[in-house]
Amino acid sequence: MSKPISRTLAVLLLAVSPLALSAYSESNAQEADRFAGVEIKVVPLAEGVAVLFGAGGNIGVSYGPDGTVLIDDQFAPLTPKIQAAIAGLGAEPVTYLINTHWHGDHSGGNENFGKAGALIMAHDHVRERMLGIQKSGRGNDPASAVEALPTVTYHDGLKLHLNGDEVQIKHMKHGHTDGDSIIFWKKANVLHMGDLFFNKMSLPFIDLDSGGNARGILAAADKVLTMVNDDTKIIPGHGPMATKTDLIAYRDMMKTVIGAVVKAQGEGKSLEQVQAMKLAGQWDVNPDAFIKGDAFVAAVYKSVQKPEHVDDHAH
Template sequence: MPRTKSGSLAALLLATSSLTLSACNQSNAQETDRFATVEIKAEPLAEGVAVLYGAGGNIGISYGPDGTVLIDDQFAPLTPKIQAAIAELGAEPVTYLINTHWHGDHSGGNENFGKAGALIMAHDHVRERMLGIQKSGRGNDPASPVEALPTVTYHDGLKLHLNGDEVRVMHMKHGHTDGDSVIFWKKANVLHMGDLFFNKMSLPFIDLNSGGNVRGVLAAAEKVLGMVDDDSKIIPGHGPMATKADLVEYRDMLKTVIGAVEKAQAEGKSLNAVQAMKPAARWDINPDAFIKGDAFVEAVYKSLEQPPHQEDHPH
């Protein structure tokens, strides 16, 4: 009798492990299939500077005799395609990688590029968040493997003097997340805003779980507008390339929606009542948008309920 129980238990464990393995393999296969048809397309912006489109956040790239700098790297299964697109530009393999923030559609390829020898840089909070389990729209994102972590971090920003240009990396406090950076190629007059800017494809995503706040997104737009001119080329986190005029429109939208929600809150209106007012309806025009009007208004409402973030201090 004990032998039968033991045999049944072994059979059950074997069946369970087989099912688990099968589910894992199926999940991995689905993940790979999801990216099988994705094409990485390059758009040159200036001499030695381009943007790469694929699936996930837009990638900035600077290349020349001093090496290749990549801004964000999309999802891990796309790394070989991204590497091929980099080679097609005539660029060397990636030397430096900067993450605009921690989200997986911008940092999912970190482990692959880290193992291939890239030096990964990001804001202090990006490394801190990647070290632990993070809440996201998909549930919980697991902690990142050590090879994926930024090895150089900064508090306010840094400068890279490479390929005949000055690359300025600047932290923008508590915007899309608490670890956002914008990257400005001074000579090329190109600026990458990460997810502080969604251009013409969705209302903004404010990740409240990651220290994001709509006040910071507006402050970042204002700060960038003070740095760019009519000839500047702006890479948004998502959407097509943008101009200063596009960013002005985005800034004005933020001010309008924030103003309407602030006024309604001062009158004691609930979140549901403010959502019913549809203050973002003018810009909520893409049926496939990642963030629709009600979700954006909720993020604005909850952002404004929080006291303004105090000055962060380096650890």
């Protein structure tokens, strides 16, 4: 069932009770209020390339004579602010939209941009998950509206030749989710990592229910480090802009924690015993972090218990 239909059905069902309808309106108003004070901060990175910071995943944007490319789009109520920020760059409305993965803080604006004419692209698994198809014990999430779905999907990646640059889109297997993509502007030397990289504001979130795995995040960091140099500007999924040095530190943290968890598992330690070792303690420094040490170590522990993914496209 698509979101617009289910929403309409909810209103019809709630209409039998004025009190319930009032509660429904109030929840919608609260969602709007939640984003009312959000400002979209625009930071130019290179000629025709910028990053937008708001609420949710960081947004990449490139623009020029061939159109405007948007990487992720945060939450639906923020679409007008994002569109205004893009216009403020002197850019045309969004022509192409690429989702780094399927989570709502990165794809919540898809329906709005899709209706406005953007061509949406993402990995095959992103479309599957947005259709409500889950390959895990989590069950089905509500399907997205048709206009929100990626209409161009790929398995390994794509190249776009736009605005005088080569935009490389590469799938990174089983990292944050099973549908993560990185986007690299070759000439501009800017790379968007999506949620494969949480920079300095939280330990990584590994969505095990969406096919994520700690080893995949480590592999993605290793792969990206072969693509970048000291001048590359790296856009993380969350947190401030990053450099190759920041990504090396992140990779080393992942390698250290995974290695320590593997060793502890080999010694027969339980999850609780491993969590008590505080293996991520030196990096668990933000009291407001989205993911704290125990949750991160639990995700790593469960990741390394799983067999290596051999066929990424097996369902």
